[in-house]
Amino acid sequence: MNGKKPVGLTIDGLKVQAAEGTNVLRAAEQAGVSIPHFCFHAGLDVEGSCRMCLVEIEGLPKLELACSTIIREGMVVRTSTDRVGEARKDVLEFLLAEHPLDCPICDKAGECRLQDYYDLYGLYASRMIEPRERRDKKVPIGRGLILDRERCVLCTRCVRFLRLVTGTGELGMFERSLRSEVGIYDGRPVDNNYSGNLVDICPVGAITAEDFRFKTRAWFLVRRPSVCPHCSRGCAVIIESVEGYPLRRSEKRVYRVTARENPAVNGFWICDVGRDGRHDIDDGRHAAVSEKGAPVQGLSWEKALAGVAAAIRSVPGPERAGKIAVVLNARLTCEELALAKGLFVTGLGLGKVFFADRKPGPADSLLLTSDRVPNAKGVLDAGFTPRLPALGELAGAEVLLVFGSYILEHFGEEDVARALAGVPSKYLFAAHTGPLDRLVDAVFPVAHPAEKSGTYINTEGVRQSFARAVRPCPAVVAEGAILVCLANSLGISLGDADVR
Amino acid sequence: MFGDVLIILVKVVLTLMWTLLLALFLTWVERKESAVMQDRIGANRASVFGLRIFGLFQPFADAIKMLFKEDFCPTFAQRALHWLAPTFSFFFVSVTMVAVPFGDTISLFGRRIPLQVVDLNAAVLFVLAMLSLGIYGILVGGWASSNRFALIGSLRGAAQLVSYEVALGLSLVGLIMVFPSLSLARIVEFQGGLLFGFLPKWGIFLQPLGFAVFFLAGMAETKRVPFDMPEGESEIIGFYTEYGGLKFGLFMFTDFLEVIVLASMATTLFFGGWQVPWLGDAGFAFPGGGRIGLPPWAVTVLRVLSFNLKVFFFCWLQILTRWTYPRFRYDQVMDLGWKVLVPLGAANILATGLILAVR
Amino acid sequence: MIKAWRVLRELVRGAAITARHFFVNMTFHTLRLFGIRTRRRGAVTIQYPEVQKALSPRHHSLHRIRPRPDGKPSCVACMLCVTVCPSECLYVEAAEDPDPEVQKLPAKFVVDLNRCCFCGFCVEACPVDAIRMDTGEIRLASLTRAGLEVPLDKP
Incomplete structure (x- = not known):
């Protein structure tokens, strides 16, 4: 009760305890009694203009507003009497008039x-x-x-x-x-x-x-919780998508991203950057494994990954530390970072493990942070020291694995092309299409954070685990599965690391 | 010698052609008759250059369709037997027609030619034997299909046909006691006489019970509704299950041939065959004393016509029956065969024997 | 013995009924064949493509969208038909209309006749009585699946 004194009252015959200063409406909600209301919002101040939340309080002659009445010890509230019902009905009739x-x-x-x-x-x-x-x-x-x-x-x-x-x-x-x-x-x-x-x-x-206007109807939407990956705040969101009918093939799946209440992170709100992040889930996605910049239909990622494993195996053990370079990013979940650590650092003993991420953007005073990645703390937590690679370091490698195409945000396309030209085997694991696709041997379509489950640690150190909110395309696979598959084909034990 | 062979050959070809044509025609008749009975029109769309003639081209259209369908044989079936079964059925039924006399003897090119392919002295037994061999078509077809529905159908069919053969045989014993011959030609000749001076001496008047048993058992032998145990199209598909195209067509055709065989046997044995009441070789001689003289060719034409009309009537009657009654249950079929028709057939023999002995 | 007699009697009666139908109908057919027109016909068959029966007013034929007076579809793309459709055959895409009194119009309204079961739920669900199944169009056939996806947004 946040250190506040608990107050006992009775709502509809239920003995309820709530923190001092709570209004009757919140206290009832905490007890599982819902009182209809329009103007009250837990994140805002009390207005009391809609008159919908009228309840009967013992000892008071008139019906009182549940939102503007603060609870007192021993208060007896009734929300389902005929009087209250009549009052609600009449208020509703005025509102709908x-x-x-x-x-x-x-x-x-x-x-x-x-x-x-x-x-x-x-x-x-x-x-x-x-x-x-x-x-x-x-x-x-x-x-x-x-x-x-x-x-x-x-x-x-x-x-x-x-x-x-x-x-x-x-x-x-x-x-x-x-x-x-x-x-x-x-x-x-x-x-x-x-x-x-x-x-x-x-x-x-x-x-x-306008973004959602007339696009679909509310009852077609399937709402699943997730965590926003667009800044290090990691706001709790609800991804609202349409699965199956009436969605037609090759249409947008996600229609809306709305805020999910989480007092520890974002309260009741999310910013427009995260809300517009829905385009990120559907637009410009890879739908199949591509080789040399063109999607190859019918090639499964498992089969294509065998080529990656072969390339890694072709580098002799002692030379691996310098000849294999990996570029990770902070959009990976904690679990995937742990797998990456186990595979690349512990298992293969690589020295060249870099991080390339989105460039920081402007922050605002409320929720949006300047850091545009969701799991920067998670990277540190996994034991990495994130460092942007110099292009020369990548050019010297024989095998290059790039997770996410954010490297292009830091270097010019031509410079990257020049650096990668000397690398014999180079693979990209990216969710979205981009200019980097043409520069690598193969692109594996990976899942957007909304399409996978995992844990993010936000800028304040709050851990948030989330489950898959949107069903990915059949060919799309989470990085975690790729890392596990790669480790298996290289014969590297990842120990007890939780794949999920 | 050569002339005899030629005559036999011509007769065989003509008989076979006529029978097959009649069976083809019957497929149309069945559709039309059932339609008219049910206040419908029936197949009337098949046309040649816009000429419809009541859908009379329908059998040909059906035949062409059957011919051009895929000759399908399931992979798990026994290919040779699967192919052989419909030919068995078809062959044994069509061969029975050789023993049936279509008319009297005619004189042509100085020869006396009986209008019958061959006058077997045990024709009744021959027909019964051939009909019972037809079972093999069903049995082999059901077995070769390697399909349990087909097998159930064929086993039920075999049981049914064997049961009704007993009744069929018994029903004819009385007739053979009355007309002491197994030759169909002789039996027809016997029926040329008069009974009590005015009634044609047909089998139906001498053996009414025998005819009833014969016709019922015969209908069961054709294995059409209401006795369609082997097919049972409302429950199992029966021994047809794995058949399609021409092979299925042969089975279907066999059914219609059996209808014709039964009709011609009923005509020959019980309705005087080619005999026309009161028509002798020289013309009509009515019991009241009136006489109409006719030339020999007219008598022959009348007799052949008479045979065909009677056959036609029985075909019509069988189709009427098929479209009137619902099908029997399997146990009902067996009850009717063993508990009703066989005892009735035996009683008929007894009664006939008694009457013959007393007289 | 009595039972057998009854069975026989019923059998004969049945055959008599069918035979009566046969001969009566045959008579009328024959009369017609010789050009004698009778009021009664030998068959109740309606020879479909040449002769067509009037459809019942309740008959469910091909859907249509009623137009507004100005020619726009009266559908407001509320997707209630889409929601209620048991065979999931409707596809509606809404568009914005400049007229603030209309606001919402269907940009696409496709009924997939491959799937439609002609239950008429869409007609009953429509809050603005826009979709109806009274075109009388019952010859719905196509050589392709795409040919059976009928767009209704252009009334």
Whole structure:
């Protein structure tokens, strides 16, 4: 309870203990009692504008808002009485009174609180006979966000988010009472690295993202947890993908990346860099083993890997330390790094084990770090001292294994080409196509972090294990499997290292 | 001598052609008759240069289709036997027709030529023997297919055919007691007389029970619905399972040939064969005293026509039966054969013997 | 003995019924053959390609998308038909429409007749009554699989 004094109360007959200062809504949620709400968000301050979370509290004559009532010792809360039910129903009827009911074209349909709560608490017949009020349906508010004022329930979550979390405050409430609406100030659209969260937190379909707009429907999406690999923060994310019908072959699998709550790392938010990382999973991927820059259909990675093993074996044992060079990267999971250590350093005794990674980018004050790799701490943890190779060091090798094509971010393409020209056997293990493909003998398609399982250690030293979130293409294989297979064919025992 | 051989050859070819043509025609008749019975139209689309004539080209279209189908033999089957089985069936059935008299003797080029391929003195036994040899087609076909459904079908078929042969044989004993000959030509001649002075002396009037047993057992011998134990197309596919194309066609054709054989046997043994009631060599002589004189060629034509009409009627009757009744269960078939037809056949012999002895 | 008699009687009755049908129908066929038109026909068969029966109004034939007055499809690409389709034969791709009253239109609406089972669930699921199966088109055949993937987005 974070050092705070525990407070005991009763919710729906359940004896509940919660930290002092918690509101009734959170306390109920912790006890497994869900109270419907629109405007309350655990990451934001309390507004109390939607009136949906009304509960009955013993000793108080009127129904109280669960979100703005702080728990007291001995409080008795009832959330499922007829009175509460009536109140919820009436609140919902007001909220839906001017709702356009364009669920068929609304992206929120399927995960919309209005829909869910109507199903759970509403189920009344509409009494509206007046024509519904028309408002702007398509207001671009910057960063690819589109505001639909008809659907908005004025919960002000978005306004509060921009004021409290990012501190930019681009959105505000304008006009009063019936005419009140959310909007941007003249000439100042939403422009910050966390704009995507507005779509996540909007409880209805008022703010939608152009990126996801009309692409698929919420109920087709399979949501699986993963960890964002785009900076060393390692935010917890949910990868939302479509598997099977109605996805057609050669289409994008991942439609959306959304934030997953993890108080130890990212709280409730992720940045737009990580959100746009969904393109990374589907775009420009290798789908088959390529040789000399052209994909070879029907060649399995196991078969192609036999060539790699043969090349390594052709270098006599004592010369290996200087003649075989390996370039790793910090996108590999801790498990894969341990395997790499066991295979290349301990097993083969190589001296030339380098690291090449993304160049650092700009950081911001909230989540995004300048380090653009997810597992920099993990590399140190595995016992490596990451060092960028000089091109001359690579040129002298007889066998070169490159994991990831990030080396091109540090050196010019021609320089790399010149350096690699003298290397007799050179192999690339990369997820994405790039100019390096043409410069090596063979390219093995490897898995994107979302397609594999493993552990990342973020910049604060938090270990996060994750499982596979997206099913990879049949030919794609995780680096871990490649390392194990290579070790097996070279007769090197990797000990008890956990392959998975 | 050479003339005799030539005559026999011509008769063999004509008989075979006529029988095969009739069987081909029957495939069309079966489709059309069943259609008309069921208020349908039936196959009517096969045409030659737009000429449809009620789909009469359908049998030829079927035959061409069967001919050009893949001659398929499953890898696990016994190839030679698989090929031999349909020919067995076909051969033994078509050969029975040699013993059937189509008409009276005719005089041509100064010779007396009986309208019958060969007048066997044990023709009844010959026909029965050939029909029972037809079992081998089924047995060999089912065995060679190496398919359990085919084997079940062929075993059931063999059991059924053997059972009904007993009834078939018994039903004819009474007839042979009445017409003391095993030659079909002689039996037909016997049926030319009159009974009680006005009724043709046909087998049906002398042996009504014998005819019933004979016809039922014969229908079972053709192994068509309602007695389709070996095929059983609604449960197992039977000994046809692994057959297709021309070989399947031969089996199918055998069925229709058997229909014709049964019809001609029923005609010959029980319905006077080529005899026309009250028609003698010189013309009609009605029991009331009226007479119509006819030239010999007209008498011959009438007699051949009479035989074919009767055969036709029995074919029609069998198709009617096939499209009227649902199929029997296996045990029902066996019950009918052993518990009804065999005792009835025996009773018929007894009754016939008693009547002959008393008279 | 009585049972046998009854069996025999029923057998004869059955044969009499089929035989009656045969002769009655044969009579009408023969009359027609000689050019005598009778009200009753010998067969109930409808000779399909030449004579066509009127389809029932409830018949499920090829799908269509109803057009709006301005010619655009009335479908809003909500994909409820895609969701409800038991044979997974529909493929809808949505597109943005400049008209804010329309907003969402199908860019692609393909029904794969290789898979469609003509259950009509899509028609029932449609919230805007855009898809219907009332074209009366029942001759759906093609020499290729691709030929049976019918695009419906151009009404």
